[in-house]
Amino acid sequence: MTNLWTNSLGLAELLPLPEARVLQSTFLLVILVFVVWVLWKIAPRLKRQVDPRVVDVVLLVVSGLVALFIGQSALSLWASAAPNAPTVDVFSQLTSAGLRIVITVGVVAAAYIGSGMLVRAVDRFTTETGGLTSHQSEVFSRLTEVAVYLLAGLLLLSVWQVDVRAFLIGAGFLGIIIGLAANETLSALIAGFTLMFSRPFEIGDWIQVPLENGGETDGIVTDITLFSTRIETFSGKYVVLPNDLVTSNTLVNFGRKGRLRIEVEVGIDYDADPKRGVDVAKRAMKEVDEVLNVPRPNAVLTGFGESAVILELRFWIDRPSSRRRWRATTAVIAAVKHAFDREGIKIPVPQREVAGRDETGGFRVVSDFPDQRDRPDQYEGHDRRNRGDPRDRPD
Template sequence: MMDAERIREFLDRGWEQVIALGSDVNILSQLLAVVGGLVFAYFTRRRLQVALTSLRGRFPDRSPFAKTLEILAGLSLPLIWLAIEFAILAIFQGVGPQSHIISAICSLLVAWVVINVVTSLAENKIWARLVAFCAWTVAALNILGLLTPTLEFLEDLAFNLGETRISMLGIAKALVAGIIVFWITFGLSRFLEARIHKSRALTPAVQVLTAKLVRVGLISMAVLIILSNSGINITAFAVFSGALGVGIGFGLQKIVSNLISGIILLLDRSIKPGDVIEVGQTYGRVNTMGARYASVITRDAMEFLIPNEDLITQQVINWSYSSKNVRLRAPIGVSYDTDIPKALKLIEGAAQEIPRVLSNPAPKCLMRGFGDSAIDLELRFWIADPEDGCRNVTSEVLVGVWELFKKEGINVPFPQRDIRVEMVNPNSSVPSDKEDGK
């Protein structure tokens, strides 16, 4: 268990040093110079920020100069404080008294500025701040000469978990290594995924699968590196992994099923980003394919998240599986007094005038039969962009046919009923109720 007496002794010794330093006039003057410089920097940082921001507006947004000025504007306070402390340090060194505190403050501020400038280049701000905090903490302890005592102190704070000795130093190393390794891992993963998605040699499905495998591989390597550096025996996780497998088999069955279904879809390329599919009542374009679901955007800009398992087990209509060419049908009726051969040519010509209708294969109109009030025709035509909608192009074709029929005088019939009224002669021999005995 942790040694409480050792901790108390460490704190008492530190407090005695603070009291001893507080009685020195030189040290008090240096502390006053440090606090005064901080106050002055705090009240003047706004002017520097405004100046750097106005200067940044003269450069394009993605220019390196604009990015540099933006980073410096965020570091206005430590930059002004650093400049003041450098000037005070020069004065102290010129006068003669030792200035260890101001020199340490300058070193700490330089480390803070450099670390923040480097980490500000990262896209993920949360990981960048964590890395900056860890790096500056180590640098500060090293500058103050407290790194070695702190490491020894943390190594002494340990406890036993079974046969494994776990120290606070090992935990701290694991946390710092985890933050840095994961920061590098995620940055490298984003870079590789961007390169993979830009590759024209890979199909969209292979790009998605390769990017996911790269991310999983990098994260697995990062976890192994962290565990090995923290001194934890990796073989001790064998029992845990077995229990985890049982938990996955029972509690996470659907999640694992969707994950495996997503891998199958990416491998067999039956459904890939950009395809136009129809699942049940959902019709739309596949936007993205994730580990658990596929995103399908309909013509109404509604985004459906369909589980990968449903795409494997249910019937799916892929309008663009082997080819994007799709044949559409449009029923049309004409009156019985219409010149049918002429009507067929007019309908086919009207379809050819629509830009989205393909000329090869050419539109074809057929006579399907004799209806109750019209001759039934059917126009068949092809399009190559089902992701832009099918009903809208069918509407354009029918409007074109309607306008051409009006121009040529062809009637489109509608159901009619003839009512025939027969008049009865009152002098006819129709038996009455009385004659029938009623």
């Protein structure tokens, strides 16, 4: 190996000099960098024709062999500087430990390629059948990868002759300690699997979840992981909710069916015809663009108010969100108000009747005009008569 490099470079007579060996080592390093650069340069083209994970593993193995060959050459080059130095041959010095390393690399490479193939198979199956959501497919793919690498790890333990029994005993004690220390984390993890299979909501749904302090939060689901659910509120805040909190409380999904019914109350005067008021309100809601035509908007009489008959306006919106709900509600209120005004249907305000009792001597009405505040005729007629007002005496 040494004679090959020295004769090819024409530096056989310069070998005793350190500069020559440095020059040859640099040349070997340049070759290594060039070969690796060429391999990874053609990798994108190969990945379009072959499984990308297979290409990555092959390139890694080839790069490693080239690096090993050039390293052997460099070692031989520098070993020739000492006449009595033994010849260094890496390829002929593979011991049992070296074989185990080779097997370990092969097992890891096989696990890497196999997990990629299984993940793609799972994705293809879920895409064709449509039985799982994108979130469930992702979680199932990750579990598949974990299972493959776990199997590879057990195989490597046997290759390196590790006592599996002692390992399992230690792992058991470690699991107990971790379970006690991370109780909430494990609860959130189990709740994450529950959400994955029960599917109470999906990414993009509008949900409402109670909080630990007694309040509530609602927003659009942006991400679902094994440990937490992230939602974006309509005020622009991002809220991270532990999955155990989500599964242990009553959850409201406003967008599960893709549409939402909204109710708005309005009152009409007792002198107005209730049936006519219902018909006018229905026609007004049908003209609002934000309201769905199917199911049709409706209005029903729900009760008697203090000064009005109560109508409940019921209408539907699609792709529900808080913004769409308030936009539709505002448009419906404006349309119904305009229709009632046009048809002469009065929306009354609360009214009170105030009367004085005779046995208390009546009451005094105070005017807002300064010149009329102390006029005698501000008293009730019976009060003036009780006072003996001359204007109330018969002629």
